[in-house]
Amino acid sequence: MKKIFLAGNPNVGKSVLFNRLSGARATVSNYPGTTVDFTKSRMRIAGKEYEIVDLPGAFSLEPKDKAEEVARDMLKKEKPDAVVSVIDATAVERGLYLTLELIEKGYPIVVALNMSDVARDRKIKIDVRKLEEILGVPVVETVATTGSGLKELVSRIEEAKPVDVGAIKQRAGR
Amino acid sequence: MPRTSLSVDERWKLIDSISKQVVLRGKYKHTLKDVISDLSVRPMTGIPLALAVLFGFWAFFGAFAGFFTDGFAVPAFDDHFLPAIQRAFPGEGGPLYWIFVGDPGAPSCFEAFGVLTSGLFVAFGVVLPAIVAFYLVLTILEDTGYLPRLAVLVDTVFHKIGLHGFAIVPTILSLGCNVPAVAASRVLETKKQRFMMMSLLAVFIPCGAQIGVMEELLPEYVPAILAFLFFGYFVTGAVLSRLIPGRSPEILIDVPPYRSPIMKNVATKTWARVSGFIKMAVPAVLGGIVVVNLLYLLGVIDWLADALEPIFVVWFGVPAVTVGALVMAFLRKDMAVGMLGGMAAAGLLTTGELITSVVLVSIYFPCLATFIMLWKEGGVRDLLKSLAILTVSFFVFGGLMHGIVALAGV
Amino acid sequence: MMKFKLGSAYFAILGVITLAFGGLEVVTGLPGIEGLSTGALEIPPDLWRGIIIFFAGAFITAGAFKLRDIHGLGMSTFGSIMLWIIAGCDIFTRIMESIPNGAGGLNSLEGFLATYGPPYSPALFLLPFSLVIFYFIKEVEK
Ligand SMILES: Nc1nc2c(ncn2[C@@H]2O[C@H](COP(=O)(O)OP(=O)(O)OP(=O)(O)O)[C@@H](O)[C@H]2O)c(=O)[nH]1
Numbered sequence: 091m092k093k094i095f096l097a098g099n100p101n102v103g104k105s106v107l108f109n110r111l112s113g114a115r116a117t118v119s120n121y122p123g124t125t126v127d128f129t130k131s132r133m134r135i136a137g138k139e140y141e142i143v144d145l146p147g148a149f150s151l152e153p154k155d156k157a158e159e160v161a162r163d164m165l166k167k168e169k170p171d172a173v174v175s176v177i178d179a180t181a182v183e184r185g186l187y188l189t190l191e192l193i194e195k196g197y198p199i200v201v202a203l204n205m206s207d208v209a210r211d212r213k214i215k216i217d218v219r220k221l222e223e224i225l226g227v228p229v230v231e232t233v234a235t236t237g238s239g240l241k242e243l244v245s246r247i248e249e250a251k252p253v254d255v256g257a258i259k260q261r262a263g264r
Numbered sequence: 265m266p267r268t269s270l271s272v273d274e275r276w277k278l279i280d281s282i283s284k285q286v287v288l289r290g291k292y293k294h295t296l297k298d299v300i301s302d303l304s305v306r307p308m309t310g311i312p313l314a315l316a317v318l319f320g321f322w323a324f325f326g327a328f329a330g331f332f333t334d335g336f337a338v339p340a341f342d343d344h345f346l347p348a349i350q351r352a353f354p355g356e357g358g359p360l361y362w363i364f365v366g367d368p369g370a371p372s373c374f375e376a377f378g379v380l381t382s383g384l385f386v387a388f389g390v391v392l393p394a395i396v397a398f399y400l401v402l403t404i405l406e407d408t409g410y411l412p413r414l415a416v417l418v419d420t421v422f423h424k425i426g427l428h429g430f431a432i433v434p435t436i437l438s439l440g441c442n443v444p445a446v447a448a449s450r451v452l453e454t455k456k457q458r459f460m461m462m463s464l465l466a467v468f469i470p471c472g473a474q475i476g477v478m479e480e481l482l483p484e485y486v487p488a489i490l491a492f493l494f495f496g497y498f499v500t501g502a503v504l505s506r507l508i509p510g511r512s513p514e515i516l517i518d519v520p521p522y523r524s525p526i527m528k529n530v531a532t533k534t535w536a537r538v539s540g541f542i543k544m545a546v547p548a549v550l551g552g553i554v555v556v557n558l559l560y561l562l563g564v565i566d567w568l569a570d571a572l573e574p575i576f577v578v579w580f581g582v583p584a585v586t587v588g589a590l591v592m593a594f595l596r597k598d599m600a601v602g603m604l605g606g607m608a609a610a611g612l613l614t615t616g617e618l619i620t621s622v623v624l625v626s627i628y629f630p631c632l633a634t635f636i637m638l639w640k641e642g643g644v645r646d647l648l649k650s651l652a653i654l655t656v657s658f659f660v661f662g663g664l665m666h667g668i669v670a671l672a673g674v
Numbered sequence: 675m676m677k678f679k680l681g682s683a684y685f686a687i688l689g690v691i692t693l694a695f696g697g698l699e700v701v702t703g704l705p706g707i708e709g710l711s712t713g714a715l716e717i718p719p720d721l722w723r724g725i726i727i728f729f730a731g732a733f734i735t736a737g738a739f740k741l742r743d744i745h746g747l748g749m750s751t752f753g754s755i756m757l758w759i760i761a762g763c764d765i766f767t768r769i770m771e772s773i774p775n776g777a778g779g780l781n782s783l784e785g786f787l788a789t790y791g792p793p794y795s796p797a798l799f800l801l802p803f804s805l806v807i808f809y810f811i812k813e814v815e816k
């Protein structure tokens with residue numbers, strides 16, 4: 091069975107997304123550090139069954155605390171077939187940091203730009219097509235709490251693929 | 265495929281150039297939410313708000329639990345259920361009767377101490393409402409995002425004991441149940457901080473179930489007892505942070521925006537926690553009574569009481585009968601406090617002795633579930649170290665409470 | 675803008691009254707002093723409550739003079755929220771007390787209604803007056 095992991099900074103909405111996708115009941119709270127252990131569940135996409143894993147929030151793959159350690163170890167040990175890198179659309183930069191690390195390690199990535207409703211309220215505009223072009227992986231705007239964008243996210247999980255950071259650098263013009 | 269790796273600097277530079285091309289930040293005006301968010305973390309305004317939130321927490325807890333317990337459970341159990349089962353259960357005075365019904369002449373469910381009397385009453389009549397009330401408020405604090413703001417407010421205080429403000433999160437979770445709180449200590453940075461946190465939680469923080477029973481038994485003293493336990497928490501924390509080698513780095517606490525709680529999430533989360541309680545705690549309460557009653561029948565507890573009498577009477581100022589409750593506390597602390605209440609109601613303990621023994625039960629050995637969790641998280645070595653801290657604290661703070669009670673003349 | 679001038683005066687006065695009530699609760703909450711009660715109003719002798727209401731009043735007043743500014747309005751709203759927490763608890767406690775009859779059954783209708791009669795705490799008295807803040811929140815957001 092193929093494995094999909096949800097990774098991202100703390101409090102970006104990974105567990106809400108996980109619950110939406112799998113129907114599970116992982117704990118959701120509005121503070122960083124709610125999830126401190128991984129949670130596994132199943133989901134179906136187009137008739138195929140997948141295993142889906144919710145990870146503790148992490149800023150980087152070089153862990154600073156034990157919860158981040160759990161996230162890194164799971165990624166290392168279980169070799170996911172796709173990692174959904176969940177980014178808080180109001181704090182894209184630090185979300186990209188972890189995303190780049192994941193890309194460098196060779197994981198197949200899809201980016202979920204979550205909390206896009208909050209970003210809109212704060213007048214933050216993100217050029218999704220351009221970001222997708224630079225990163226070379228699918229980027230989907232989502233609002234996990236309402237479910238908006240989740241259909242597209244799910245439909246594009248199969249497109250997740252490893253990319254080379256060198257190429258990203260070139261496309262970003264550096 | 266070639267795999268390039270970047271240095272930290274290169275990564276940030278790349279991010280910078282990406283974000284310049286894709287992120288456009290429009291002009292942002294401060295909203296009312298931002299202003300209120302700001303005021304919640306500034307000491308001058310934040311501390312009064314924190315007092316109000318705590319007041320609300322306490323008042324809601326009292327009103328909700330009182331409604332179910334005093335309004336319905338106490339009259340239903342004591343006036344109807346207890347006399348009925350005392351009459352109907354066969355074999356009055358026999359061992360089975362003692363285990364399931366308890367004292368045939370007991371006038372209240374606290375005093376009877378049988379599985380079907382005290383057990384059902386404490387589990388469903390007292391603790392369940394308290395747990396529901398506690399988790400309802402906790403969930404609202406969690407989902408609005410108030411907890412990290414509280415963390416910012418208390419940051420300076422926690423720095424004095426080698427932790428940082430975020431330690432308030434496991435501490436508050438611990439007031440519900442120590443088990444998930446010990447797991448939540450994982451978000452602290454260093455091994456030293458995690459060890460300190462877990463030990464302090466296990467030793468000093470009473471769980472919601474226990475507080476619920478305390479509220480029922482000695483409502484006017486609960487704030488003082490909690491204050492004493494928090495005093496112990498900070499004193500021990502200050503000592504530990506000086507004794508234990510290791511770092512206590514500063515971190516910036518990440519404060520998410522205030523959000524309005526989503527009703528569905530409040531409901532699912534409260535239900536998940538309450539059903540967890542029913543599945544895990546209720547069997548432990550009922551099973552615990554069976555075990556303790558068996559130990560009574562076998563004479564083990566009386567033997568222990570005789571052996572420990574000098575320490576209890578001289579050092580803690582409580583009679584040796586309280587040993588039974590301390591044995592119960594291995595399994596469930598709520599039921600242990602309930603037992604003490606029964607002893608007080610039967611005239612075996614004075615109020616002062618009840619207060620001291622409740623403090624003893626709180627500090628004393630973590631309940632079995634917490635013990636297992638400590639073991640899983642910290643390994644045997646840390647567990648043993650925690651137990652050493654616990655033993656010292658038990659004697660120091662138990663003795664101190666004895667002194668305070670004697671001086672206050674309760 | 676007449677509306678905001680009136681609003682400032684209104685909240686300045688409301689804040690001062692709140693503050694005074696808070697002060698009274700603090701004083702009656704000190705050991706050795708009796709609580710106050712007239713037919714309609716009861717000052718609960720509670721130090722903790724008193725301090726909260728006192729500060730709530732202080733914040734409402736402090737914000738009142740700059741009601742058009744989001745920071746002033748925010749300050750008054752902040753104070754009001756504190757007041758609402760206390761009032762909310764008072765209402766909730768009454769609801770919880772009104773339902774059982776104390777002997778394991780449900781309350782009679784008279785008993786139920788009697789729970790909601792006076793005397794009321796200052797927080798309950800002040801609650802309706804503080805709700806006016808919503809009008810100004812709407813105005814400023816426009
Ligand atoms: N407005 C808005 N809120 C969201 C969205 N997604 C999640 N949230 C809220 O953000 C908070 C955090 O959500 P979680 O799912 O617990 O976050 P997490 O990433 O699992 O966090 P950790 O487990 O701490 O790493 C909750 O209060 C959610 O209700 C979203 O798309 N829009």
Ligand SMILES: [Mg+2]
Nearest residue numbers: 104105124125
């Ligand atoms: Mg989570």
